[in-house]
Amino acid sequence: MKKLMLTNHAVALGAYEAGVRVVSSYPGTPSTEITEECSKYKEIHTEWAPNEKVALEVATGAAIAGARALSCMKHVGVNVAADPLFTAAYTGVNAGLVLAVADDPGMHSSQNEQDSRFYALSAHVPMLEPADSQEAKDFTMLAFDISEKYDTPVMLRLTTRVAHSQGYVEIGQRKDIGLKEYKKDAAKYVMVPAGAKKRHLAVEQRENKLALDCNSFDINRIEYNSLKTGIICAGGVYQYVKEATDASVLKLGMVYPLPFELIKEFASKVEELIVVEELEPFIEMQLKANGIKCKGKEIFGRQGELSVAIIQNKLYGKNIPSADTSSPARPPVMCAGCPHRGVFYVLSKLKLTVTGDIGCYTLGAAPPLGAIDTCICMGASVGMAHGFDIAFNSGGVKQKTVGVIGDSTFIHSGITGIINTVYNKGCSTLIILDNSITAMTGHQDNPATGKTIAGEDTRKLDLELLVKACGVKTVTVVDAYDINEIEREVKRHIELDEASVIIARRMCILLPRKAEKSYRINDKCKKCRMCLKIGCPAIEFIDGNIRINEELCTSCGVCVSLCKFGAITKEEE
Numbered sequence: 305m306k307k308l309m310l311t312n313h314a315v316a317l318g319a320y321e322a323g324v325r326v327v328s329s330y331p332g333t334p335s336t337e338i339t340e341e342c343s344k345y346k347e348i349h350t351e352w353a354p355n356e357k358v359a360l361e362v363a364t365g366a367a368i369a370g371a372r373a374l375s376c377m378k379h380v381g382v383n384v385a386a387d388p389l390f391t392a393a394y395t396g397v398n399a400g401l402v403l404a405v406a407d408d409p410g411m412h413s414s415q416n417e418q419d420s421r422f423y424a425l426s427a428h429v430p431m432l433e434p435a436d437s438q439e440a441k442d443f444t445m446l447a448f449d450i451s452e453k454y455d456t457p458v459m460l461r462l463t464t465r466v467a468h469s470q471g472y473v474e475i476g477q478r479k480d481i482g483l484k485e486y487k488k489d490a491a492k493y494v495m496v497p498a499g500a501k502k503r504h505l506a507v508e509q510r511e512n513k514l515a516l517d518c519n520s521f522d523i524n525r526i527e528y529n530s531l532k533t534g535i536i537c538a539g540g541v542y543q544y545v546k547e548a549t550d551a552s553v554l555k556l557g558m559v560y561p562l563p564f565e566l567i568k569e570f571a572s573k574v575e576e577l578i579v580v581e582e583l584e585p586f587i588e589m590q591l592k593a594n595g596i597k598c599k600g601k602e603i604f605g606r607q608g609e610l611s612v613a614i615i616q617n618k619l620y621g622k623n624i625p626s627a628d629t630s631s632p633a634r635p636p637v638m639c640a641g642c643p644h645r646g647v648f649y650v651l652s653k654l655k656l657t658v659t660g661d662i663g664c665y666t667l668g669a670a671p672p673l674g675a676i677d678t679c680i681c682m683g684a685s686v687g688m689a690h691g692f693d694i695a696f697n698s699g700g701v702k703q704k705t706v707g708v709i710g711d712s713t714f715i716h717s718g719i720t721g722i723i724n725t726v727y728n729k730g731c732s733t734l735i736i737l738d739n740s741i742t743a744m745t746g747h748q749d750n751p752a753t754g755k756t757i758a759g760e761d762t763r764k765l766d767l768e769l770l771v772k773a774c775g776v777k778t779v780t781v782v783d784a785y786d787i788n789e790i791e792r793e794v795k796r797h798i799e800l801d802e803a804s805v806i807i808a809r810r811m812c813i814l815l816p817r818k819a820e821k822s823y824r825i826n827d828k829c830k831k832c833r834m835c836l837k838i839g840c841p842a843i844e845f846i847d848g849n850i851r852i853n854e855e856l857c858t859s860c861g862v863c864v865s866l867c868k869f870g871a872i873t874k875e876e877e
């Protein structure tokens with residue numbers, strides 16, 4: 305039976321059918337749905353971990369213990385998981401271990417366009433890249449077989465377009481493979497220099513063997529057509545190439561290691577060889593290093609996604625517009641009633657230097673709030689605030705920097721930052737924007753929500769106690785809707801000459817809640833436009849008049865405290 309399926313769901317199905325028992329991941333668009341879907345199979349123990357490093361370590365432990373295990377993350381998550389990845393490549397596995405990573409060419413929801421294929425190359429682990437939903441399922445299953453056969457973690461790479469597109473997938477049966485026997489083997493699993501030197505050799509031998517064997521893997525296949533041009537491609541780009549050209553194609557299902565014998569055979573048959581790949585010249589560079597003449601980035605560049613139109617334009621000098629641009633632009637904005645808005649209003653009003661972080665609250669950087677100075681990676685707000693303060697103080701400038709971070713992000717990688725600030729006698733103030741959910745990636749639970757991925761109750765992490773245990777003496781909890789309280793506390797905290805934490809708490813407005821009557825503008829309005837300064841999408845300024853859009857207003861009341869004239873009231877008041 306075939307079913308229309310999101311590619312991410314097909315990966316989950318592949319894991320299920322491959323007999324996977326353990327999934328541990330951290331959410332990140334465009335990878336999140338794989339783990340959410342895995343949690344629906346009762347045979348798979350699925351968990352959200354606090355970050356990708358822990359997730360991969362849980363999966364690695366499970367695999368060494370004998371259970372097939374999967375860990376999923378977005379491309380930047382691999383930076384966090386890189387430490388266990390590089391050495392798990394040395395220990396190898398027992399049962400299969402797969403790291404599914406979703407890259408984001410075009411940065412639809414990411415802070416950079418890094419290319420995960422280089423991780424496969426530098427960690428010396430094989431990487432498979434499916435082009436559609438069916439392949440996603442098949443390659444996931446194959447990845448587990450390769451992992452066990454070659455005793456290595458295997459990476460499965462998706463990109464946004466592939467991860468979030470749908471295709472028909474053949475539904476099969478779950479393999480009943482049981483637990484593999486675990487044997488204590490310190491020489492293999494305890495990576496200290498003496499053992500690691502031997503394992504490094506094993507890694508090299510394995511990689512050499514895979515590099516030979518992959519020439520006959522049927523996931524690397526040649527499709528001959530016009531011999532004028534031969535194109536090497538993989539993943540979603542294969543679909544564009546097939547639609548855009550009549551060239552012969554070498555479709556790579558395994559993007560690392562590369563099947564050089566097959567590539568040389570293909571190159572010898574075509575007049576001109578072109579590598580079509582998104583982002584970096586990963587395949588092209590390796591071909592050139594092996595003396596294979598080809599073109600690639602000189603035609604296509606390294607930026608963003610490719611498409612059928614782009615390929616036709618670049619190869620055949622056409623001028624096809626890339627996308628329909630007739631729809632109005634919708635700049636990202638915090639939701640009406642978002643509990644992050646009030647904090648940013650205050651920070652902007654007080655003209656503070658604010659190191660930002662990654663989450664819905666990064667939108668505090670956008671006008672009219674414009675409250676954030678930096679955003680680099682998850683957790684960076686904390687260390688960077690401390691770094692700003694050291695730099696300012698070293699130049700004799702007395703200034704206290706404020707960091708802002710979400711609850712999930714604080715748990716992911718902010719905790720070590722605050723320990724560092726306290727330990728090194730820093731004086732920055734950290735505001736934890738606790739909306740009690742991982743909102744940006746679609747409302748995943750985290751250790752501070754008190755629920756597991758299965759929706760079961762679990763021990764709830766107490767953020768106040770945690771930061772106090774990190775050595776922060778002044779910890780204040782404020783209502784994120786109370787602008788006056790926030791302003792008072794921020795002013796108090798920035799006067800302190802030691803590290804301090806404010807927890808601004810209110811549930812994400814998109815979580816289920818009681819419906820309330822919306823606010824409206826009454827005839828006391830003087831059109832001073834003060835209420836527009838918070839950038840709430842429910843407050844509209846049309847034809848010189850202020851209006852509250854009832855469909856959007858969530859009755860958070862943040863705007864009420866901005867109006868000196870009492871012009872914002874509830875309908876019944």
Ligand SMILES: Cc1ncc(C[n+]2csc(CCOP(=O)(O)OP(=O)(O)O)c2C)c(N)n1
Pocket residue numbers: 330331332333378380381382384662663664665682709710711712713714737739741742743744745
């Ligand atoms: C290393 C890494 N992993 C995952 C992500 C994806 N991601 C972006 S923000 C975020 C968490 C946001 O949750 P939270 O900090 O609670 O803030 P909220 O969106 O709820 O305001 C995640 C998982 C990322 N950008 N980087």
